[in-house]
Amino acid sequence: MSKSQVHQRGPTAPEMNITPLIDVVFLLIIFFMLVNNIVSDENVPLIPPSLDDSQARELGEVKKITISVAPGVEPSPERRLDPLLISGESAYIRVGTHAEEIPINNMDRVTELLKDAVERGPRDAEGNTALEVRLRADGAIFYKEMQQIMAAITAAGIQTVNMVAFLEDQD
Amino acid sequence: MSQELDQTVEHHSARSRRAKPKPKIQLQLTSMIDVIFQLLIYFVVTASFAVDEGVLTARLPEGTGTVTQQLETNPVKLEVILRTSGPAGVQIEIRGLGSRDTQNFAQLRQLLKSLRHSPQNTSGTFASDSPVIIEPQGEVRWQHVVNAFNAAMAAGYENIRFKQANE
Numbered sequence: 001m002s003k004s005q006v007h008q009r010g011p012t013a014p015e016m017n018i019t020p021l022i023d024v025v026f027l028l029i030i031f032f033m034l035v036n037n038i039v040s041d042e043n044v045p046l047i048p049p050s051l052d053d054s055q056a057r058e059l060g061e062v063k064k065i066t067i068s069v070a071p072g073v074e075p076s077p078e079r080r081l082d083p084l085l086i087s088g089e090s091a092y093i094r095v096g097t098h099a100e101e102i103p104i105n106n107m108d109r110v111t112e113l114l115k116d117a118v119e120r121g122p123r124d125a126e127g128n129t130a131l132e133v134r135l136r137a138d139g140a141i142f143y144k145e146m147q148q149i150m151a152a153i154t155a156a157g158i159q160t161v162n163m164v165a166f167l168e169d170q171d
Numbered sequence: 172m173s174q175e176l177d178q179t180v181e182h183h184s185a186r187s188r189r190a191k192p193k194p195k196i197q198l199q200l201t202s203m204i205d206v207i208f209q210l211l212i213y214f215v216v217t218a219s220f221a222v223d224e225g226v227l228t229a230r231l232p233e234g235t236g237t238v239t240q241q242l243e244t245n246p247v248k249l250e251v252i253l254r255t256s257g258p259a260g261v262q263i264e265i266r267g268l269g270s271r272d273t274q275n276f277a278q279l280r281q282l283l284k285s286l287r288h289s290p291q292n293t294s295g296t297f298a299s300d301s302p303v304i305i306e307p308q309g310e311v312r313w314q315h316v317v318n319a320f321n322a323a324m325a326a327g328y329e330n331i332r333f334k335q336a337n338e
Contacts, residue, residue, distance in 0.1 A: 018200060025207050032214030048224055049314035052276040055324045056225030069313075084259035084312050134226060139314030140259070143307040146316070150333070154231045162226035165317050 044068035044094050046138035047075050047083040049165045056165045062132050063122050064162075067110070068094045069137035069149060088142035093149065104145050107152040114156035129158065136164040227320060232335040249286065249297060249328075251279070251319050253307040261315040266306075276318045283326035299329050306334040 046068065072091040073079060079086065092101035095113040102109050114133070121131035133153055137146060153161055250266035263279050264270035273279045283303070288295035303323040307316045316333075323331045 018204070022200070022204065022207070025204075025211055029207065029211050029214060032211070032218050036214060036218050049317040051318055051321045053280065053321070053325050054225070055321050056227050059226050082259075084314060088259075088310060088312055136224075137313050139312060139317075141313045142309060143253075143311045143313060143316050144309035146313050147309075147333075150231055159231055160228055161231055162228050163317050163320070164224050164226055165321070167223055167225040 042066050042068075042097060044070045044136070045074050046070050046136070047080065047140075048136060049139040049163075050083070051165050054165060054167055056167050058167075059132060059134065059162055063130060064132040064134050065096045065114070065117050065121075066134040066136050066164075067096075067114075067149065067153070069135075069141050069146070070094070071138040071140050083138075084140045086140050088140055088145070090138075090141050090145050104148065107148055110149065110152040111155045114153060114158065118156055118158065131158075132162055133158050133160075134162045134164055227317065227324065229320060230332050232333055247297060248302040248304055249283070249323075250304045250306055250334075251323065253305070253311045253315055253319055255308055255310045259312055261311055263319065276322045279319065280322040280325050283323055283328065287327050289327065297328075299327055301328065301330065303328045303331045304334050305331065 069090050070092055071086055072089065073086045075083075090104050092103060093110060094101060095110055096117060098113060100109075100113075118129045118131055121129055124130045135146075135149070135153070137149075150161065252264045252266055254262040254264070256262040262270055263273040263276070265273060265279075265282065268282070272282050285292065286295055286297050287301075288298055305316060305319050305323070307319075320331055
């Protein structure tokens with residue numbers, strides 16, 4: 001008596017269909033690679049001011065450009081213990097996603113880059129610029145340097161500035 | 172003739188074809204998935220989002236003239252002076268009131284609040300739209316400047332700005 005077909009082939013090996021899993025994992029990888037690049041371009045490593053009873057709010061979805069003022073020291077766990085115990089002189093300033101590291105004595109370049117962004121940015125009904133400027137500076141920077149940067153922002157025709165700070169007290 | 176013979180040797184009956192299915196082509200995916208997961212974990216861990224940061228909106232010191240004229244017509248203003256104290260400390264003073272009652276920014280907030288006129292505080296002498304001018308010395312750290320701005324905002328003032336260089 002001959003064997004039935006099932007017996008001839010033997011038991012079927014269990015198989016997992018992993019194609020959709022690989023699809024999803026690839027999408028996640030691509031997402032994180034892109035987001036990482038975009039965020040790191042704008043996010044210069046620094047520690048923004050930590051406020052007592054912070055009134056800071058989220059800026060929301062508006063067209064914005066970030067001016068970062070970085071200190072000479074990178075944020076480290078030791079630095080976070082007392083963020084102000086470093087020199088108050090800035091190492092460089094970065095405007096938006098421009099990779100250029102502008103020194104404090106070249107405020108004209110900051111104004112120039114901002115003017116360019118204002119020109120290409122959105123406008124409100126009255127024709128004024130609707131571009132919001134985020135001033136993201138390390139808490140340890142001297143006010144005299146920030147004053148020069150604020151003057152450079154004013155020179156680009158911008159009247160309000162959004163000072164970046166922590167939403168909650170970090171202590 | 173010999174060719175024909177060869178072909179007959181190659182011939183399989185329909186039954187034997189069913190009995191021996193062609194071997195399936197299989198991709199060895201396990202190692203690739205291992206690598207992809209490693210990459211995914213790396214990017215998830217290193218992604219840093221600035222989610223805990225917010226903003227305080229301030230008017231920038233305007234050019235020459237306009238603000239000074241406004242102040243002449245509205246001379247009731249509060250001036251918060253910030254001086255350096257130690258390597259990174261700050262001494263807070265409201266002009267005319269000294270620095271005794273403003274040892275820290277929580278006290279500055281309280282004092283500014285008590286000076287502001289409101290239905291709950293009728294003894295206050297400053298209106299909510301009175302100008303509050305933050306006047307930091309050059310070497311005061313940015314954190315203290317933003318903290319003073321934040322204290323005035325928390326006390327309910329609406330017209331807060333930084334001192335101009337020529338004021």
